[in-house]
Amino acid sequence: MSSLGYTCSKHFEGYPCCHRQWKHPGHCRYVHGYSRSFTIWFSAQELDPYGFVVDFSSLSPLEKKLREHFDHTFLVNEDDPLLSDWKRLHSQGALDLRVMKNVGLESTAELVWKWINEILLDRDSGRTCSWRVEARENGANAAYFEQIPDWFEKSHDKKKDSAKSKMPL
Numbered sequence: 001m002s003s004l005g006y007t008c009s010k011h012f013e014g015y016p017c018c019h020r021q022w023k024h025p026g027h028c029r030y031v032h033g034y035s036r037s038f039t040i041w042f043s044a045q046e047l048d049p050y051g052f053v054v055d056f057s058s059l060s061p062l063e064k065k066l067r068e069h070f071d072h073t074f075l076v077n078e079d080d081p082l083l084s085d086w087k088r089l090h091s092q093g094a095l096d097l098r099v100m101k102n103v104g105l106e107s108t109a110e111l112v113w114k115w116i117n118e119i120l121l122d123r124d125s126g127r128t129c130s131w132r133v134e135a136r137e138n139g140a141n142a143a144y145f146e147q148i149p150d151w152f153e154k155s156h157d158k159k160k161d162s163a164k165s166k167m168p169l
C-alpha cells in the first residue's frame, strides 16, 4: 500500500440537470433537479516540471465530459420503466436524455472517478491519479467515491520498471 504523496483538488460547478429514482417510495421518484457540482482530489508521488500535481489549465477534456453529461440534461436509470417515454420526449426535443446505470450521487461520483482516471492514465502514464471524487446536488447533500486506482500504486511500487505498458483501470 502506497501513500498518496502530493495532493490537490479542483472544483467544478454549474451543471443544472434533473433526474428521478423511479424505485424510491418517496418523492425522489418524481422528476426533480439541482445544479450539480464536483470536487476532484488528485495525487502524485512526483510533481511535474512546473511543480504541479495536475495542471488545472489542462482539465478541459474532463470539463467537456461533465458539460455533455450534466448540463441541461435529464438523467434516468437504465431500468426506468418509462425509458421509452423519456426517449420519445428526447426525440421530440423536450429534454436531453442521459441514461445511467444509476443517477444517484454515489454512482455519479464513481462514474466521474472513472472518467478522470482514464484521462490521467492516458496522459501521465500513472504519475497522477484521482483518489476521491465528491458529487454534490446542493449545500446539504453530497456523496463520495474514494479509491486509489490499482495502476497508481503499481506505477511507483515498481518505478524502476521501465514498462510503460498501460495498465487497465
Ligand SMILES: [Zn+2]
Binding pocket: 027, 028, 032
Ligand atoms: Zn431526490
